Every structure is written in C-alpha cells, then in structure tokens.
Amino acid sequence: MSTLVDLVWLIPAFPLAGVLILMALGRRLGEPRAGWLAIAMMGGSFVATLLVFIGLIGHEGDERETVVTLFEWVPAGKLAVDIGLLADPLSITMALFVTGVGALIHLYSIGYMHDDEGFSKFFIYLNLFAFSMLMLVLGDNLLLTFLGWEGVGACSYLLISFWFTDEANASAGKKAFVTNRVGDWGFLVAMFLAFLTFGSLQYGEIFFEVESHGVAAGTASAIVVLLLVGAAGKSAQFPLHIWLPDAMAGPTPVSALIHAATMVTAGVYLLTRMSPVIAEAHGWVPDLIMWVGLGTALMAATIAVAQNDIKKVLAYSTVSQLGFMFVAVGSGAYVAAIFHMVTHAFFKALLFLGAGSVIHGMDGDQDIRRYGGLVRLLPITSMTFVAGWLAIAGVPPFSGFWSKDEILAYAYGENKVLWLLLLATAILTAFYMTRLVLMTFFGPPRWVEAETQVEAEAGEEAVDTAESAVETGPPHRHPHESPWTMTVPLVLLAGLAMVAGVINLPFASDVHFLGNWLKPSLFGNDGHLPFGGGTQWVLALVAIVGSLGGVSAGAAVYIRRRIDPARIEHPFLARAWRIDETVTDFMGGPGRRAFERTTQFDEQVVDGAVNGTGTLIRRAGAWLRVSQSGLVRSYALGIALGAVALLAWFISRAGF
C-alpha cells in the first residue's frame, strides 16, 4: 500500500504534461479535442490523487506524511530547497477537491468556450493553473508553495485578461497581479525571516525546530503577520480584496475555478499549514487574523446586497465566505476552515457555473435587473442554482450549513461579539443570495422589455437574421439551457453541495471524519469547543433561524415588495464602500504625481547636473577652442595620453 503514496508526483505531472502537449499540438488538435485532452489530464490527476488518498488511509494515523523529493532546486550556501512533494491529509484533501472540481470545470469549459478563437490557449492556461495550484498545496517547503502561489497568480493574470482586446479585462488582470504582489511581498519577507530563524524553509524541519528548540513569540508573530499579508492578498481579505471583484472580467469558468473554488483559498491553506508557528505567536496574532476575517466577511456581505452584476454578487460573496474561513483560522478552528473551504468549493463553483450558464443563455448579459423568470427556460441551471443557494444560505441539511455552523460555534467560544457579527453576516448572506435567486429565476421576465426595445430599434434587420437569431440570440433574446458539457458539471456539483456536510458531522467524534483525518497535519493545534453539546444545539438552532430569517427577508423585499429595495441597496454599498475608488483615486492622483515628480527629478536634476557640468566645461573651456575639436576621439586621446603619462610617472617612481 505504501507505494501508492509515492505516486504523489503524478498528481502535478498530469496537468504539466497537458500544458506541454497542448503547447506543441494545441492548435492542430483544435476544438474540441484540445479541451478533451486537458480534461483527460485533470482526470488522470484526480485518479492519481485518489490513489494517494487510498495509500494514505492505509498508513497508521501517525505516519501519514510522506515526502517525495524529486531533485534539488536551489542549493546555495546554507539554503537548501528541494523540489519535494508532501503527501499528508491536509495536502491530499486540498488536492482532491482541486483536481475534482477542476476536472468538472474543465468539462464545463468545453461548452462555455465553444467557438472561441483562443480555445486551445484557454486549456493550456487552465492546465497550467491546475499544475501551479497542485504545486502550491503539495510543496513540502515554503519556497515551493510560493512557486505555486505566484504561478496561480500568473495564470490568474493571463486568464482574467484572456479577452485582452477589451481594456477593462486587461486592466483587471494587471490589477489582480499587482495587488497580489503586495501580498507576496509579505510572503517573501516571511520566508527570509523563517530561514534566518530556522535555517530551513521545509515544513517538517521548521516544525521540528519549533518543537525541539522553540521560537521566540515575537519572531513567530512577525512570521505569521507577514504570511497573513500574503494570505490576505491571495484570499482577497481587506484591504487587499479590491482585485477580486474586477477579476470577474475573466471567462466565467475561470471565476469558478480560480476566483472561487481553489486559488483564493490558498491563503487559508497556508495559514493552516503553518499552524505550529501560529501556535507559538503572541495571542493577538490569531485575534488579528480573526478580526480581519470578520471585517472582510461583514463588509463584503453588505456590498453584495447592492450589486446588480450577477458575477459581482458572487465575487463579494466569495470575499465574504473567505472571511469566514479566516475567522475559523484565527479562532484555532483549522478543521472548520478546511471544511468550509471544501463545501464552499462545491457550492461556489456551482453558483459561478450556474451564473455562467445563465449568462450564456442570456447572450452575455450579466445584469440581474434584466433577468427574471428564467426558471422555466433554464430548468437544470435553475434547480442546481437553487441547491447552491440553499447551501450558501446555511439551510440544513445542505453542506454550507454544517461548515458555517461549526465556524459560528468556534466564534462563539472565542468572543460573543464576534459571534454576533458573524451571525449577522450569515443572515445577510442568506438575504443577498435570496435576492439574487429571486431576481434571476423568478418573478416576471424583465428581459422581454429589453427585447422589444431592441426589436424596435433593429427593425427589418432582425427579420433578415431571424434564422441565425434562433441559435445565437441578438437581437432576439431567447434564453436557452446550456449543452450537456455544461449541465453535467452543474448536476454533479449540486449533488456535492447538498451532501458534502456528511464529511464532518458534529454529532459524535467518530462521525467528525474530516477532523479525525486532518488531525496529523495540525499537530494538536486544532481548537476545542469550550462548551458541551447542549450549547452547540442551541447555537445551531439560532443559526438555522437566522438563515431562514435572511431568506424570508429576501422574499419579503423582492417578492412581496414590503420594503423598497432602493432603500436597502444604498449607493455607498453599491460602490463597495468606496474603498476601491479611494485606492484608485490615490494611485491615479498623488501616487501618479509622486512617480512623475521622481521622473522629472531624474531628467532635470540628476541628468541636468550631468548636462550642466558638460555645458559649464564647454563654456569654461571656450578659450581652449583650438584643442577642443568637439570630437570624442580627441578627448579620448587626451585621456589616454594623460593615463600614459601617469603610468610613466608611477613606473619611474617604482623604479628607484
């Protein structure tokens, strides 16, 4: 059995092979074969992960880490970093959902990217992303994790600006990369400090050092805070969250895979991985993680309430849900964080793919104010979307309920105010998701009005193209269900979003499967609830009431119109608390001016001094005009002669 775990290198090898093959043959394979090859590679990777998973189960609980070192990467001086893969419960859990959800999204992309001229390029990027993400989670040292970390960032950049002819997409890609780089600065400095402190970047060695020699609380705090900066960048936490809503400019499968299910959870993974170091830090460090998470969760939830772009709602919802995971990490509930990460991967990928299916059916329109009544026209999309909605809203027995409830319970144990605010966020979540579902799938079809307008404008032209319009839409709008390549992933994900709660049930310790499974990776740093089952039941009941309350409030506003939605969708919220604007204004204003001033300083002062000296010499030397031919050759000759004279002088001095 143990040999199965040694196959861990196959997990990233498959997508890497996909990248190489597609780079060589992608264009020749064309659509759809290039896509199928990419899916086959993801499938292979998923199967390899399953084999490693089975292999790990065969090991004793205490021996569930296997490091497979492939080769030396950066051996310089005292620094020795290998390309080594770590297969342990945490990394394989991550790899399972990355490859599993990844394969489904690859499949979906075949339908979604149909007829795109960059079809094969898209799958190169997707496979490259999967490879990077797997290196991130499987790397056995911080530097290799950083390789994956920046690799996914680069793929994210390439995929957000995939349709690069549109300036907005190009800007969004750049913004994502640069903002992430701010976080990466923290990650980099954290690595320097870790290397200086522990003499190694390898997880096993760092944890060994922490355990055997200990580490000063100040140092551990600094490392964790710096890693938190990196994690906040990648996982879109305040104030580095501003790139994620813009990242929605990318094709929707990208939003689902990278900006919802996998990449953005990397920050949570990193902090979970480093739990032994967090345990050594000052007490305020986990508190900081917790409050950053809470602040982000609450803020993003309020913003989501007022967004009208279907993908923007989901984007802010992702930011908010990642905040939940940070709260979990900060309160020591690492298992709850990973649990929510897994369930979130299912339901958020589902919601994004559903949104993509709707957008596909609505010919690219993303404004929910022009949706409505789509339930009859897009039955599969609607039903699966409803499953995702109930999951994220926290309605039992859907998966999101179980994971969110666990985080809420830990938050309660940590701090009552924290719990209350987090509960408010959960209620808001139920509310804005209800709004989204109601405005999209139910109520009167508002796209009909838009259609008649367009029809009136288009006039005769519409009649001419009527035949093709049946297929593609404009100017007639015919919302239609998506092809099977897109609906099959939806159905599978909907199933997972419904039942994934069973992987970690709270009723007894032996059904707390995920918790037991992850135990070896957390080195006893996982928190324990300071209260019994009774309190837990009460808290769960409160959470359920809260969720249902949020849903009914949504229904009250958006079906019954008890309150004018305009009063809730405040402009301040619609404009995302003006954080992004403020940053943009600063960068475009004082920031840009400072850059321009520096450049002027370079041109006028630094270089000005050089040219000024030249002019001065030229004027002062005007009387020497005879010798000043202006030819550099003669200057050179002068200098050379001078040098020779100096040389001669020195030699003569040396001679005595």
Added chain:
Amino acid sequence: MGGSTVLPVIIFLPLVGAAAIALIAPSRATVLKPVAVATSAATGALTLWLMGAFDKNDGDFQFIQLTEWIGSAGISWHVGVDGISLFLVVLTGLLFPIAIVACDPPHDAKAYYIWMLVLETGCLGVFLALDLVLFFLFFEVVLIPMYFLIGKWGHENRKYAATKFFLFTMLGSALMLVGMLTLALLTARETGGAVTFNLIELANSAGELPTITARWIFLSFVLAFAVKVPLFPVHTWLPDAHTEAPTAGSVILAGVLLKLGTYGLVRFGLYLFPEASQYFAPLLFTLGVIGILYGAVVATMQRDLKRLVAYSSVAHLGFIVLGIFSINTEGIEGGLLQMVNHGLSTGALFLLVGFIYERRHTRQISEMIGLQKAAPVLAAVFTVVMLSSVGLPGLNGFVGEFLILTGAFVAHRWWAVVAAAGVILAALYLLWAYQRVFHGTPDDANRSMPDLNWQEKLVMVPLVGLIVFLGVYPKPVIERMEPAVNALIEHMEEVEGIESPTVGDRPEGSFEELRKLKADYGDEGEGH
C-alpha cells in the same frame, strides 16, 4: 610561460574574425555576416566547452595562463577562470552570436561586424584577466567599439548618447587607473617586494595596506564600477545609451557590459579590499536599494518602450549590488546568478523591442496597441520574458532575486525588507507597459504588424529555453559558483577577519522525528 592556451584562444578568436572581415573585399559583402556569425558561434562553442571542462569542485582559478609581459613594471599576461567569471564568459559567448544573427545593420555592415567582434574580445578579456593592467586595458578596449556602435548605427539622438556614454565611463576608469597604480605601488612598499599587478598576489597581501588608504583606493575602484553598473546617481548615461543604441548594441550593453561593473565589484572590490568592502557595504547597500526603487519608479513613467526596459536595468542591477555586498554565500551567488539572468531576460527584452521597432518604426508606447492580436507569437515570447524579468518563480529571475534578498536579509534585514518591495514595482511597470502595447483592440497602424519570422523565432529559442531551465534547475550553475564564492568569503575572513553574516545550520529534523518528539512530550501531557 605556461598553462592552458584555451583562454587566449577564446579571447582572441573574435579579434581574428574581425581581422578576417577587414580583409573581405567590398564586392563580397554577402559573406560578412556568415563570417561574423561563424566566429562568434565558434567562440560561444568554446565557452560551452570551457564550462564542460571546468572542475566544479575547485574554487581556485582554472585554465590559468601566466606570462611575464612588461616585467620591469610587474605587468603580466595573466588569465584564468573561476566559478565567479565562468558563467559571465558563457553568457558573453552566447549573447554575441544571438545579437549578430538577430539584427542586420542598415549600412556599413563591414565596420559594424568588425566592431562587434572587437567588442566581444574586450568583454571576454575583462572577465578573464587576472592582472590589473590587463584588466584595465580590456576594460577600456570595450568602450571604443561600443562608442562607435552607438554613434554610427544608433537612433536619432545617437551622437549625444554615445558621447555621454564615453565620457561617463572614461571619467570613472581614469580614477580607477590611478587607484590601481597606487594600490600596486603602495602594496610593494608595504611588503617590500617588487611591484606587481598580479591580482592574486595583490589580493594575498590585501591586509598589508593601511586601512584608510585601502578605503580610498577602494572608492576609486567603486566609482568606476558604479558608473558601469550603473548605480544611482551616476546612471543617467544608461537610458540614453540603451535607447539610442542599435538593437544588438542594446542587447550587449545590457547583457554583458553592465556586468563589467558588477563583476568588477566582486573581483576587485571584495577580493582586493575585504575590509573596505565591509566598511562601505551600508553605503552600497543603500545605493542598491535606491536603484531598485528609483529605477522602477522612473521606468513606470517612461513613454518610450526601450527606455522603460533600460530603466528596468537600473532596478535589476540594484538587486545585484545588494547581493554582492551582503558578503555571504547566498547573496553573492544570487548576485552572480542574477548577472546571468539579467543578461538573458533583458537581452531578450531588447531584442523583442527591436523586433517591434523594425515593424512599427516607433518606440513610443502610446503609438502601439493590441499587438497581441497582430502578433501572438511575439506577444507570447514577450510574456514569458516579462514574467522572468518580474521574478516569477519557475523562471530564472526568481532564483537570483530570492537568493539576493535572502543574503541581504541575513546581512542587513531592513534594507532587504524595503528592497523586496521592488518586486511589486517590477510587476507594475512591466505589466502596465504590456497592457498598453499588447492588449486592447489594435488600430489600423498596428493591425497588420507581422509576427516573428523564423529567424527571429530561432534566436529566441535559446533565450527562452535558458530562462525556463535556469528557473527550474539552477543547480548546475550554482554548484559551479559555490566553491569560488566560498573561497572568496574565506579569503575575506582570513585576510581581514571579516565576519560573513550567516545563519545557523540546516536543522536535522523531519516529520518522523517531530512525531517522536511529540510522542515523548505526549507521555508527560500537553506541551513542552
């Protein structure tokens, strides 16, 4: 007389080629390029052979040739290669054929190829010379062909740029010459021996000079090299020279010539003046950090694409100086590695900008848009090179940058923390430039720009190949550098009692032992 003859062959082969080209009749102009390509390619092949034959476990100079030259003055023909110079020699051997193949001069082809090959001899000589006077000669020889390459085949403002380049560098090196002479004479006086310019002998008696004297001489060297690197505030010749030079000139200028400065700082700064290097390290560190941030900020605001790439060199070379003056294995190796990396990625960037210029006849960013639509292959290659320059892990630039910053952090932590912010700015200026040039919808002027032709693709293959290879597997390079770098640090520690800032040994731990430890504690309850 004695030793291996391979190094003189490597140094003078290009010169022989230049002589051969000079003899070619004007009527046979078509053979000019083949001869130049063949000569530089043969030289490149020899440098590759040298790399293969190099003993990677030996930290001393290898393939030494030592012959008395001007005996009475202590000047000798003394060449040799070690892990510090080896890859700069290989880089030179590689970049010259690429630059010659990639770009054809619009006029006066004969003179152009002659100057290119003379330039190659000069560069190789600088990296291989182990005698101060010999080094100085080659160092100056480099100037003349470069001056003509910029002045004759450059762009609109070439005369100004060439003159500026020449005067700047000449000013620095004149001071260095005085420094060299003083060093040799004073050392001879202190040791009571004969005057010698032999680098190794001078280095071995480096501790003999009075501290203050050594510091002054060190500064005269540093000034010459600082101009060459270039370090803030003596960098302003660089954007003009790089921008006005013909493409091949820019490639060599950025790829090889700037390394003369950083190489000089290692070979003549650290090696000859251990104490002064340590003493002035904070100053050079500061200038390096300023270069990183300042170069990046100014690069961001450039309107000329080539000038932008030129300013990016100021930032990258700032990193290299930072690594060198960390005075520890990680930092110096990072610096050396980054010299090679910068040569590859910035050389490639200048080639690509040159390809665009040939097509669009402009370097203005504002006049280009949507080129990715018109030239997807060019755009793809540009993306890879750009990501390498930005320091993306998995590509070459990252390994060097990371080692530099690690070494710098160990030596002077706060400087490294600030310098690391340079990675944010690097992403900003390159990605923004890429967005403006390649993204967007192309207008009429840009829509029909042709993509790379087979010759251009061909020259990019080795560059992109090495960019990826050195990012994934830099070990063959690092392990050949390490003995020489360690020898240098040991030398510095021996001569002047310098203590190289370093970290503790790698812990002997693993998950298994951690478990055992945990289990032991577990018997006694929680924690430890």
